[in-house]
Amino acid sequence: MLLFLLLTLQTSAAVGQIDPGHCRFPLGLEDGRVKDEDISASSKWYQTTGPQFARLNREDGDGAWCPEGQLERSDSQYLQVDLKVLTFLTLVGTQGRYARGLGKEFARAYRLSYSRDGETWKPWKNRQGNAVIEGNKNTYAIVYKELHPSIIARYVRLIPVTEHSSTVCMRVELYGCPWHDGLISYSAPEGQLMMPPAYPPASLNDSIYDGTHERRPLFGGLGQLTDGVVGQDDFLLTHEKQVWSGYDYLGWRNDSLGTQGYVEMEFVFDRQRNFTSMKVHSNNLFTRGVKIFSSVSCWFKPRLIANWELEAVTFRTVLDDRNPSARYVTVPLYQRTAKALRCRFYFADVWMMFSEVSFQSGGNLPLSLLYFPAAAPSANDTTEGTNTPILIGCLVTIILLLVVIIFLILWCQCVCKVLEKAPRQILDEEVTIRLSSCSDTIIMQTPPVPPRAGHAPTGRGPRAACGGGYAEPDVTQCTPHQSFHSNAPHYAETDIIRLQGVTGSNMYAVPALTVDSLTRKDISAAEFPRQQLIFREKLGEGQFGEVHLCEAEGLPEFLGEGSPLPDRDGRPVLVAVKQLRADATLQARNDFLKEIKIMSRLDDPNIIRLLCVCVSSDPLCMVTEYMENGDLNMFLSQREIESTLTHANSIPSVSLSDLLHMAVQISSGMKYLASLNFVHRDLATRNCLVDRRLTIKIADFGMSRNLYSSDYYRIQGRAVLPIRWMAWESILLGKFTTASDVWAFGVTLWEIFTLCKEQPYSLLSDEQVIENTGEFFRNQGRQIFLYSPPLCPPSLFDLMMRCWSRNITDRPAFDGIHQSLRRHVRE
Structure with a gap:
C-alpha cells in the first residue's frame, strides 16, 4: 500500500497542473463555509435582503440579496465575496429570489470583476472579449455558467446588468479549487506574430493577460500561462x-529580441515559498523551427524590496530532435526560498513557445489530495442532473485521501514512539515531549533531580500550560523542594491547576492553595451595580465569554478616595467588561472566579487593574481598566514618525522619545509581573493599552479579538498560540517562563519601532515560523532573526537580539531591561 501511495504522489506531482474540467468544487456560499462577514455588497434594499442572504438554494431572510432601489442600466451595484485564499474559479451558479413562491426578482445578466489583493480590481471577459454573462430567466432555476478563461482571485464581485429599470435580486454559488501555486503575477515580453511564407500565420500573444502593458512587455498579471489549458x-x-x-501558446522569435538569445520572465508569489521545481509546458515542433528551451537560469529574491540573490540555479535540457510532441520540462529549484523569481530561458531554435507554467514548493500536496468536497454540476446540467465522470473522480480522490490519512497516522505513531524512546540533551537537562490528547496542551516532563543532603528524592517538575494570560508562579524551573527565589513558595505538580479564562483561550498555571473552594464570598473586589454599565462595543469573544467595551456611570464615586482611575475631566469612564456566558459550564464558572482572585493581586501603574465585579447574579462580570486610545498596535499603526511633513499635513505622529517612553513602561510592568513570578505568555502590542497621555498598561485579552486572529496559530482547530512572539522552547517544549516573556518583549519592542506596520516574520508562513524555531534549537547558524527597524538605534537592536538568545540564561532579566531602557530615555 505504501508503494502504491508513493507512486500515486509521484504521478500526481508529475501532472501538477490544475485541470479546469475537474476543478469545480463549491466554495462554500451554500453550505456556510463562507461566513456572513465575508459577503458584502454595495447596497441592500432591507436588512432581510442583505448580502448574507445571497446563498444558492437557501431561503433565509427574504430569500436573496437585493441592491437598494431600481437598478438602472448605468448602475454598478455589486455583491462581493471574500474567499480568504487565492482560488482558481471555473464556474458560477445563480438564482433569483424565490422566497417560497413569493419572489419575482432575478438578474437576467451580470458581469464579474475580481481582485487578488483587494485593491486592484480586474474585469472578467471571455475569450472573445465579451464581459456580460447570461443570467436567470425565472426566480427558481439555477443557471450555471462556465468561465472561459478561469479566474485566479481571492475577491470576486458579481455586478447585475439590466437593460431597463428594474428590481434585481440574486443568489449565487462559486465553484473552483484553491490556487496552491501561489503565483499572483508573471512578467514577460509580449508574444509575437508568426508570419508566412516561411511559417504558417499564427498569433502567439497572451490574449487573456489581466495585467498591464508597459512599452509592450506584459507586467503585473496572469494569463494563458496559468489558465490550465x-x-x-x-x-x-x-x-x-x-x-x-x-x-x-505564448511564443517569441529569437532574432526579434536582439542579440541576447533568451526570454526573461519574472514570477511574483503571494508569500515567501521554498521552491522544489518549476514546470514549463513547451512546444517542440522542430520541423517548423520550434524547440523547447536549451537551458534556463533562475535568480531568487527573498522579499520584493530586496536585491536579486547572486547565486542562480541553472538547468540544461536534453534536446529532442526525434519526438515533436509538446511536453512539460521540469526544472529543479533545489529548495531555494524566495517571494519572486527571475528566469532566463535560452533559445534552442528560431521559436520558443510556452502554454503553461507551474511551481511546486515544499509542503504542498497535489490538489487532488488536498481538496475533496462534492463536485459542482457542469454549465449544461439541470438542477436534477449528475455528472458521472466528476463523481468517479471524486470517489477516486476520497479513496486516495483515505490512503494518505492511514499512512500519516501510521507514520505519526512511528515517529511518536521514536521520540518517546529517544530523549535528547536540551539546555543541559533531558526532556521528553508529548502532546496532550485531551487539551492540545504541550506537556513537558523533566527527570528526577538528584537528592541533596537532607532532602528526599524529588518527583517530576510541574506542567507548563500553553496560551495567553498571566501564569503564577514561574515554577517550570523549580522542583518541589526548590523555590524560584528565596521567598517564593514551592509547589509540587499536584498543587498546580490549569485555569481557562473567560475568552476560552487564556491558560493559567495557578497554585491551588484554597482557590478550589473559592466562592463569591471570597472575592474582595467590590460589587458594582450592573445597570450602570452602558454597552458600547464588543471587543472580543471566546468559547465561554465575551469582552465588552462599556461606560461605567458613577464609577469614580463608587471606588471613592484612592481610586486608581485618572482624572477624566468629566468624560465617561471607559472600562473593559469580561462577561461569562449564561450557558457556561460549571468548570468555566469556577475558573472565572479564580481569574478574579488572580487579577485582584495585581497593583502596578503599568498593569491593567481589576476595578470591581458583578457576581451577585448572572451573568458573572469583572470590570477592568480600559484606555481611550485602545491597544498599542492599532494606535501605532495609524501613525507616522514625527517630522516636518507630518506637522504640515496634520498626520498623527509620534516621536522617538515617545516610543522609548512606551518601551520603558512595558518593561516596568513586566518587571513587576516577574517580581511576583507571574508569566504573561502573550506579551505583544495588541495586549498593551494606551491612554491620551501615552500611559501604557499591559492587558491579556488580545487573543479574544477577531481583529488579531491572524496573529495566532490554531492547533487542530482548538488551541491557539501566538507563535510569532513565542520563544523556541515555548513552541517546541511547551516551556513558558519569565525568560520566554523576555523573548516576547524583544518582539514587542520590534513592533514598537516598526510602528506596527507589519507582522513579525511577515514573509514566513506559520509553518515556516515553526520550522525556524527548530533552527534556533539546532543552533547551526541558519535561524532567521527579525531585521533591525530603521527607526531603532543600534544599541536597542542589540538589546532585542539578547532577548532572542538561544540559551535561556543568556537573556537579560526584566530588571536589567528596564534600567537599560531608562538610560536610553535619559540620553
Whole structure:
C-alpha cells in the first residue's frame, strides 16, 4: 500500500497542473463555509435582503440579496465575496429570489470583476472579449455558467446588468479549487506574430493577460500561462473554437529580441515559498523551427524590496530532435526560498513557445489530495442532473485521501514512539515531549533531580500550560523542594491547576492553595451595580465569554478616595467588561472566579487593574481598566514618525522619545509581573493599552479579538498560540517562563519601532515560523532573526537580539531591561 501511495504522489506531482474540467468544487456560499462577514455588497434594499442572504438554494431572510432601489442600466451595484485564499474559479451558479413562491426578482445578466489583493480590481471577459454573462430567466432555476478563461482571485464581485429599470435580486454559488501555486503575477515580453511564407500565420500573444502593458512587455498579471489549458503538439491547433491559430501558446522569435538569445520572465508569489521545481509546458515542433528551451537560469529574491540573490540555479535540457510532441520540462529549484523569481530561458531554435507554467514548493500536496468536497454540476446540467465522470473522480480522490490519512497516522505513531524512546540533551537537562490528547496542551516532563543532603528524592517538575494570560508562579524551573527565589513558595505538580479564562483561550498555571473552594464570598473586589454599565462595543469573544467595551456611570464615586482611575475631566469612564456566558459550564464558572482572585493581586501603574465585579447574579462580570486610545498596535499603526511633513499635513505622529517612553513602561510592568513570578505568555502590542497621555498598561485579552486572529496559530482547530512572539522552547517544549516573556518583549519592542506596520516574520508562513524555531534549537547558524527597524538605534537592536538568545540564561532579566531602557530615555 505504501508503494502504491508513493507512486500515486509521484504521478500526481508529475501532472501538477490544475485541470479546469475537474476543478469545480463549491466554495462554500451554500453550505456556510463562507461566513456572513465575508459577503458584502454595495447596497441592500432591507436588512432581510442583505448580502448574507445571497446563498444558492437557501431561503433565509427574504430569500436573496437585493441592491437598494431600481437598478438602472448605468448602475454598478455589486455583491462581493471574500474567499480568504487565492482560488482558481471555473464556474458560477445563480438564482433569483424565490422566497417560497413569493419572489419575482432575478438578474437576467451580470458581469464579474475580481481582485487578488483587494485593491486592484480586474474585469472578467471571455475569450472573445465579451464581459456580460447570461443570467436567470425565472426566480427558481439555477443557471450555471462556465468561465472561459478561469479566474485566479481571492475577491470576486458579481455586478447585475439590466437593460431597463428594474428590481434585481440574486443568489449565487462559486465553484473552483484553491490556487496552491501561489503565483499572483508573471512578467514577460509580449508574444509575437508568426508570419508566412516561411511559417504558417499564427498569433502567439497572451490574449487573456489581466495585467498591464508597459512599452509592450506584459507586467503585473496572469494569463494563458496559468489558465490550465495545455497546448497541443501542433501549435496551430487550439482547444477553443472561434479563436485564431496559435491561441494556446505564448511564443517569441529569437532574432526579434536582439542579440541576447533568451526570454526573461519574472514570477511574483503571494508569500515567501521554498521552491522544489518549476514546470514549463513547451512546444517542440522542430520541423517548423520550434524547440523547447536549451537551458534556463533562475535568480531568487527573498522579499520584493530586496536585491536579486547572486547565486542562480541553472538547468540544461536534453534536446529532442526525434519526438515533436509538446511536453512539460521540469526544472529543479533545489529548495531555494524566495517571494519572486527571475528566469532566463535560452533559445534552442528560431521559436520558443510556452502554454503553461507551474511551481511546486515544499509542503504542498497535489490538489487532488488536498481538496475533496462534492463536485459542482457542469454549465449544461439541470438542477436534477449528475455528472458521472466528476463523481468517479471524486470517489477516486476520497479513496486516495483515505490512503494518505492511514499512512500519516501510521507514520505519526512511528515517529511518536521514536521520540518517546529517544530523549535528547536540551539546555543541559533531558526532556521528553508529548502532546496532550485531551487539551492540545504541550506537556513537558523533566527527570528526577538528584537528592541533596537532607532532602528526599524529588518527583517530576510541574506542567507548563500553553496560551495567553498571566501564569503564577514561574515554577517550570523549580522542583518541589526548590523555590524560584528565596521567598517564593514551592509547589509540587499536584498543587498546580490549569485555569481557562473567560475568552476560552487564556491558560493559567495557578497554585491551588484554597482557590478550589473559592466562592463569591471570597472575592474582595467590590460589587458594582450592573445597570450602570452602558454597552458600547464588543471587543472580543471566546468559547465561554465575551469582552465588552462599556461606560461605567458613577464609577469614580463608587471606588471613592484612592481610586486608581485618572482624572477624566468629566468624560465617561471607559472600562473593559469580561462577561461569562449564561450557558457556561460549571468548570468555566469556577475558573472565572479564580481569574478574579488572580487579577485582584495585581497593583502596578503599568498593569491593567481589576476595578470591581458583578457576581451577585448572572451573568458573572469583572470590570477592568480600559484606555481611550485602545491597544498599542492599532494606535501605532495609524501613525507616522514625527517630522516636518507630518506637522504640515496634520498626520498623527509620534516621536522617538515617545516610543522609548512606551518601551520603558512595558518593561516596568513586566518587571513587576516577574517580581511576583507571574508569566504573561502573550506579551505583544495588541495586549498593551494606551491612554491620551501615552500611559501604557499591559492587558491579556488580545487573543479574544477577531481583529488579531491572524496573529495566532490554531492547533487542530482548538488551541491557539501566538507563535510569532513565542520563544523556541515555548513552541517546541511547551516551556513558558519569565525568560520566554523576555523573548516576547524583544518582539514587542520590534513592533514598537516598526510602528506596527507589519507582522513579525511577515514573509514566513506559520509553518515556516515553526520550522525556524527548530533552527534556533539546532543552533547551526541558519535561524532567521527579525531585521533591525530603521527607526531603532543600534544599541536597542542589540538589546532585542539578547532577548532572542538561544540559551535561556543568556537573556537579560526584566530588571536589567528596564534600567537599560531608562538610560536610553535619559540620553
